[in-house]
Amino acid sequence: MSAPKFTTLTARCVVLPVIDIDTDQIIPARFLKVTDKLGLGEKLFCDWRYLDSGAPNPAFILNQPEAKGVEILVAGHNFGCGSSREHAPWALVGWGFQAVISTMFADIFKGNSVKNGLIPVVISPDAHAALVALRAKNPDLEITIDLPSQTVSWPGQTPLMFPIDPFSRTCLLEGVDELGYLQKFQPQAEAYEAAHA
């Protein structure tokens, strides 16, 4: 198992403008009985994506032809709130997403995402509104996410800086394995334990 890497991405997007999308919508709890990470992409947004009959809901964005090959999700404010389930980024990555753009992410979701190579990109409400409006006119709109310069841009938009934890950024650029990094501190952990025994 190697650590996820990310440098730059230029890709098309889909827009799911709903605010406060919780992890139960991203991947409902009944699919959390898996003991691996496989197959969750098929269940992504399951209850919005499929009708009661099990057939794809044609009104849902991921079922529309324009969603084919898309790698960026543009979502409403406070994306990923709710539970700590890492199954949420596993499902998004499993579907094929490599980045989510929103105006805010829930803390645990954000941490889980970067560990799986899914980039949470925060932009201002104004930039978000402009992006959504532009995308509505042009389904082929391509967005570029550049991790080295920590910017996001699209045609007509000068690159916008987005915040990302510098350590997470380094890990993603260099493919650093966080567990391996933590293991290096075992002597300090032992000293801590000795001092607090």
Added chain:
Amino acid sequence: MSSSPQTLFQKIWDSHVVAEEPGAPTVLYIDLHLVHEVTSPQAFSVLKERGLKVRRPERTVATMDHSIPTKGGYEAADELGRIQLRLLEANANANNVRIYGLNSVQRGIVHVIGPEQGFTQPGMTIVCGDSHTSTHGAFGSLGFGIGTSEVGHVLATQCLLQRKPKTCEVHIDGALRAGVTAKDIILAVLAQIGVGGGTGHVFEYTGAAIRALDMEGRMTVCNMSIEGGARAGMVAPDDKTFNFVNGREFAPKGAAWDQAVARWRRLPTDAGAAFDKTVTLDASTLEPMVTFGTNPGQGVAITQPLPLPSSLADANERAGLEKSLAYMKFEAGKPILGQPVDVVFLGSCTNSRIGDLRAAAGLLKGRKVAKHVRMMVVPGSQSVKQAAEAEGLDKVFKEAGADWREAGCSMCIAMNGDQLSPGQLAVSTSNRNFEGRQGKGGRTVLASPLTAVASAVAGRIADPRVLMNQS
């Protein structure tokens, strides 16, 4: 030692720093790691792949709660659930980790048994692959939820990489009126700040209303901190905290107890310590609260009409409210009181402790659950179940027509066989009313145990104060 006044959070954080490298997050020591069947399998797999073992098994505790059925007599709702439960058992045993397994008489919801067995203690750092780990902050500890990758980190190293969050004081003064509970406090806080209001922060709950709560009430409040986006919620420890912990199986004993209490007494936030943000609320103005929408921040006082989307200036918020009301099949501007109820769920790590069951049984005694309502009572742990049965609470529930179950997460998460049918409306004492949370197409109204009982008896969403005045 720094001489400037510090918050409870800061004291715990500072005393758990193992290492700090420039540019990198803090390496934080974790005192207690709680593990359950749903968020741990992939973490144990990583350990196995790398030939690692759990580094501190004695600081790790496993229980089965999410997938486990509450019906009794059989092992899991389905084959996948069975595999998951068996795998936890195998992983715990292979690593010498204590496990409260299928037949344990102390098994229960992870956030119920931590405090109940005395694992949860003031001043600790506590994590679990579960967002409601915030519950443990009621003891003046720092408890927060982590993802499965981090579960692996803690299993392997007993440490975690963390950026220091900001602090927010949630100051709640005043005294609660009759029929209004800890659950109503937290639902009111969430209605005020919204589900993203605490993002990036750790809450410390202060004020007379919090001090007046018993430990169970404080756990209920801290439990739902995550519903406001805060990863942790904390309450300064006091004599109530110490009395609760004292004598429990894993609490310090003898001289170690006295030393621990002396240490814990230094934890509360110093006078003059600064928070990054403050939220205030007057508990004396509160009424019983219910949610009407599809996130826990969409709550109203039970006597109030539902909000009108037109009252919201922001177009996205307006769309969100319209979507929620449409899913819930509720009409804006209309009262929520009197809405017909199909199911009442009394349980979950928010409200399934003995005090919750006592309060509920006290109001239900001598009354009946309305004929068309299915009421489920699910104790938070097998220990709570036994205590309730010793007091005869189970009889009160059964005589009223409610279903008395074995411990587990049950219908809070609907992955264990307990769930709503599409379209059903439940009044639930749990913590999440997300679309489909309690079963695909199910509609959830979050409320206190008292409101749940009043609604079960009336068969409609009902104000518990009316029923209380009849007795």
